[in-house]
Amino acid sequence: MNTETTRRALLTAVLGAGVGGMTLTEARSYLDRFAPGSGSVWGAADSDIDGTVESSYGPAEVTYDDDHVPHVEADTERAAYFAVGYCHGADRLFQLDLYRRLMEGRLSAVFGDRAVDSDVFHRQMDFAAAADATWERTRETETGEVVQAYVDGVNAAREQESKPLEYRLLEYEPDEWTPQASLLISKQISWGLTGTFRTLRTALARESLGAEPTEELYPRLMAHDDPIIRGGDTPESTQHTDTAVPEAGMVSWLAEFETRPGIGSNSWVVSGEHTASGDPILANDPHLNLTVPPVWYEQHVVGPDPLDVRGVCFPGVPFVIIGQNHAGAWGFTNTGADVIDFYSYETTQDGGYRYGDETREFDSRTETVEVADGKDREVTVKRSVHGAVLSQFPDGDDLAVADELGVAWTGLSATRTVEAVRRLNFADGMADAKDAIRVFDEPTQNFVYADRDGNTYYWVTGQIPIRTSDGEVVEGTRIFDGSAREGEWGDGYTPFGTSSWEGFVPFEEKPGVENPDYLATANQRLTNDPEHYLSEGYAPPFRGGRIYDLLDARAESDQPMDAEFLREVQLDTYDPRWDLFRPIIEAGKRKDGKDYTRLGYDPYQVLADWDGEMKPDSVGALVFERWLRVFRRRFGEKHLADAGLPEDFPEPNDWVLGTLSLNDSDGRWFDGDDGLQVAAAFAMRRATEEIIDEGWDDYGDWNQVRFTHPFDQDFLNYPNLRTAGSPGTVRNFHSEESTGASWRMLATFDGESRAVLPGGNSGDYFSDSYADQLRLWADGEYKPMDRGLPDGTDLRFEEGSR
Structure with missing residues (x-):
C-alpha cells in the first residue's frame, strides 16, 4: 500500500475522523497495526538503559529510580551529557522531533495540510536561522562541546532504541538530531513566554473602541498594591494613541501562535530569618501548557566536581533549568517584559523599502512547505533591518504591501542562554549564580535563588531593549514607522546574527533585590518605580497578592515558615x-x-x-x-x-x-x-x-485534568481526574486551556526537597511511568527530589574509588 496514503489515513483517524471514515483497506491497515501481540505499533517498549552508557567521551553510569528519573554519573562532563542525551532520546524522542518540526515549519510534511498555517508562520519568522546563529556563537565554547556530546547521545538512542509508537503510527523516521535543533527548542520555549501580539490587538481595539475605552479595558499597568518589589506609589498607566492599525485578519491569524492565556508561574523565596531550620526555602511552580508527555523532563546529573544537580529541563536541552545543586536552588517565572516590536514600512515600486534616507531591499527568498498527501505550498521568507517580515497569509495569498509587518524579537539573535543555564548547574553560591544570569539573554524571567550560605536573591533576567525615535527614548506600545526609523533598538541588535546588546537595559538597572527576607513573584507588575520602560502589561494581582497575604500573616505570627506551610501556600485554593x-x-x-x-x-x-x-x-x-x-x-x-x-x-x-x-x-x-x-x-x-x-x-x-497527546486519542491521553484550583488561585489551573503548574518544586537545605510532574517522566505509552505522577499532582501531593541513588546512597563516588 502507498505509504503516503496510509500515513494520511492514519492522520485522519488520529486527528478525529475515526476508523469509520476510512476505506476498508485503510481501516484494515490501521487495525492490523493494533492487533494485540502482533501489530507493528506494539513493538515499541519502555527503554531499560540502567547501567553503563559507553561513548567516545567515556563511560557514564545511569540508574533510573522508581519515578523513571535518570541519575547520571560520569568522570567527565561530556560523558555525563552524552548519557543525558541518550536518556532524552530513549524517553522523549517524538516530543523532541515534534517541537523541532514546529519551529522549523515542517509539520505539514508529516501531518498534512492541517499544519500549513503553523508552517507558514514559523517559516516567515525564521526561528531556524536564529538557532543557526546561536549555534555559530556557541559551538567553539565549552558549552558547545557539551551540547555536541548531548546531541551525539540523542542520536545514539535514535539509532539503537525502539522507535516510539507515534512513528509506527505515522510510518516515518525521525531526522538526525543536531545542536541547532537543541537550540531551536530553547527558542520555542522563549517564544512561548515572550512572543505576544498585544501591541497589534491594542491598536486594533483603539481603532474600534477609541483611545480612552481601550486604556480602561486593556491597561498597561493595573492600579493595585501588590508588585513583586513592594513599596512606592502605584504608577499611572499610559499608552500611545498615534499608531498604525493592523489588518484584523492578520491579528486573528497571529493569535494562534502567541503566548496562551494562563501562561505564568509562581515563585517565592524565604530567608532563614523566617524558617524553622534557619535555612532559606525556595518554591517554584511554572504555569505552562499541560501536555502529554509533560513539557519538563526530570533528571539528576553528577559530573566533575562540583557538578551535582537535580531538577527539570526541556527535552532537547541538556541542562537543568529549574532545580537544585550542591550549593543552591533556583527557579523562574515569566517577567512579561516587552521584547518584541512591530514596524510598518513605506515601500518602493520595485519592492524595496525606505529606511531613513536610504532605500533598502528586503532580504527575500521563496521556500516550499511540503504537505503530506496534498499540494505543496510556496512561502515567501522576508527580512528587513529589524528582523522577520510577515508578508503572507497561510492560504498563499500575499498581503497588501501596506500590511506587511516587520518583527524585531530578541530571540531572533544569537543568544547565550544555554551557556547561562550550564553555569547555573555548576554555581557554587550566589556570586556564581549572579554571573550566570548576566548572560541569560532570553526569555526575560524573574529569577529567584537561595543557597546553603543563607543567601536569597531576586533579579530580572533577559535582554530588554531601550527604544529610541529621533534620539528620544520611547515605549514599545505602538506599531513603529520603520521607514522613519522609529523605535530603533540601538546599535547592539543584529537579527539572525550575533548582537552586542548595547542599547539594552543594563543588568544592574533591571529590577532586583539581594537578600530579601521573603519575596514572591506571580507575573504581576515588577515594581512601582522602574528605571526603564519594561512591559506593555502584566498578569492580574490575584495570585501575587494572595501569596504575599499568606506570607505576611505567617511572618507576623509566632510560627516559622516551614516546608509544610509553604506547601500549603503552593496548593492554596482560595480565589481572590x-x-x-x-x-x-x-x-x-x-x-x-x-x-x-x-x-x-x-x-x-x-x-x-x-x-x-x-x-x-x-x-x-x-x-x-x-x-x-x-x-x-x-x-x-x-x-x-x-x-x-x-x-x-x-x-x-x-x-x-x-x-x-x-x-x-x-x-x-x-x-x-x-x-x-x-x-x-x-x-x-x-x-x-x-x-x-x-x-x-x-x-x-x-474542573478536571484533560491533558491530551498531540494525536488526541483516548488511549494516548492521560485519564481525566478531578482537581482543585482556578485561574485566580495560587494553585493555578485552567481547565479548558490546559495550563497550570507544569512542575511543583519546594527546595530546602535539610534533605527534604520535594517536587512533582503533572504526568510521568517517560513519554513512552508502554512505560509504567507514562502517567504515574498524575494522581499525585491532581491530589496536591509531592515526591522526594533528593540527589542520591534510589537506595538512598550518595551518587557521587568518593575520590579515588575509580
Missing part, C-alpha cells in the same frame, strides 16, 4: 476573584426573580455560605466559576463584538472587568443605574442553565 465579584453577584440577586427549583438549590444562598475555596467537591466554586464565565462572555459580546472586533478578540482580564464593574458610576459599561444588576442576574440564570444541561453536581465535575 470572589472578593472582587461578590458584591456584583449580590447586587444581581436583587434583579433576579428566577425560580431555581429545577437546579435543586438556591445559587445565591450557596454562594453566601461558600468559603471561596476552589475545591473539587464545592458547589459554590462551580456556581462562581460558571457565573464569571458567562458574565465575562456577555461583556465581550456587548462591547467588543458589537464594535466590530474579531469574535476571538480577548475580553479584559478579570481584575479589570471586576474593577470597571464596581466603579461604573456613570453607567458607561452597563447601561444605566441598574444595568450591572441586570447583567449579573442574567449571568446567574444562564450559568445555572448550563450547569443543569451538563449535569454538573460540583466543581470537580467540570
